[in-house]
Amino acid sequence: MRTGTVTQRVGALALVAALIMSVFAAGPAAAAASNVSIEATDYDVDEPTTAGVTFNVTADAGGISNQTLSVAVVDESASSTTATYERQVDVAANQTKAVTIDVSPEQQGIAPGTYSLQANVDGVTATSTLTVNEVADPSVTLDQSEYSVNGSAATVNATLSAGGQDRVGPVEFVVLNDSGGVVHSETMDDYSLSASSTADESFTIAPADVNAGNYTVEAVYAGTSASAPLTVENTDDAPVGGGVISDAAGDPVALGGVAVVIVLIGLAARAE
Known part of the structure; x- marks a missing residue:
């Protein structure tokens, strides 16, 4: 027993x-991996801008603490990873936390195109799409190929284009000498243009603004510029017809701009 x-x-x-x-x-x-879920959204981003890409991370009754959310921007056509991001994540039990990552395509080397956004937390994954759009560059054009100041002011007309995004910044008109030094200028601060729009602005150069010589006139806006040669001629005024200028020494008199020699004929000749 x-x-x-x-x-x-x-x-x-x-x-x-x-x-x-x-x-x-x-x-x-x-x-492991069963106490979290990820919700991802598709994004459409312009290349020069910064977009907040958000992932919703949800924890179950166990919650998650000090986990890493890793996100990869994958070019599936080339089977390569273009950029990666990581964020630490803490989510209370039965709660959802939005985790946002700033994506700046132009600064981070993500060229225009379509990519796969692949998120991962502790082995749980979610995939969405990131589309990066190419944006037209700003531009400046002048109305003439060259300008001259000859006795009267010259007006430089410039057409400004914002390109593919809203822009706020200065517009500068400058006159440069042969050494690149600024001899005359005008600035319009905080100039605003909305995406895809254009505007015309002008700059006047008077004879008194610049000495006689050869220069370059330039319009600068949003990191781009346009320029053209500028010629300023000596414009000293000559006497104008209709006036009489006498000389105290008895030299010839200027009448109507023509020198006239006055000859006095003797009274004896009249007598003849």
Whole structure:
């Protein structure tokens, strides 16, 4: 009887031990990756801008702490990763947290095109699409290929184009000498243009603004510019017809701009 009792007790203890081991072994495996989900959204971004790309991370009753959300921008046509981002994530039990990553295509080397956004938290993944749009550059054009100031002012007309995005910044008109130094200028601060729009602005150069010589006139806006040669001629005024200028020394008199020599004829000749 004793032998049978001991055998039964040993068998029971072994069964309990096996159950305990199976519980501990199964516990960590059940907690991995099953307590989180990710919601991703498609994004359409202009190349020069910065967009907030958001992922909604949801935790179950266990919550998540100090986990890493990793996001890869993948060019599937080339099977290559263009950019990667990481953020630490803590989400309370049964809650959702929005995790936002700033994506700046132009600054981060993401060329225009369509990419796969691949997010991963503790083995749980979500995929969405990132489309990067190419944006037209701003431009400046002048109304003439060259300008001259000859006795009257010259007007430089410039057409400004914002390109593919809203722009706010200065418009500068400058006159440059042969050494590149600014000899005359005008600036319009905080000039605003909306995307795809154009505007015309002008700059006047009067004879008194610049000495006679050869220059370059330039219009600068939004990091781009246009220029043309500028010639300023000496414009000293000459006497104008209709006036009489006498000389106290008895030199010839200027009448109507023509020198006239006045000859006095003697009275004796009249007598003849």
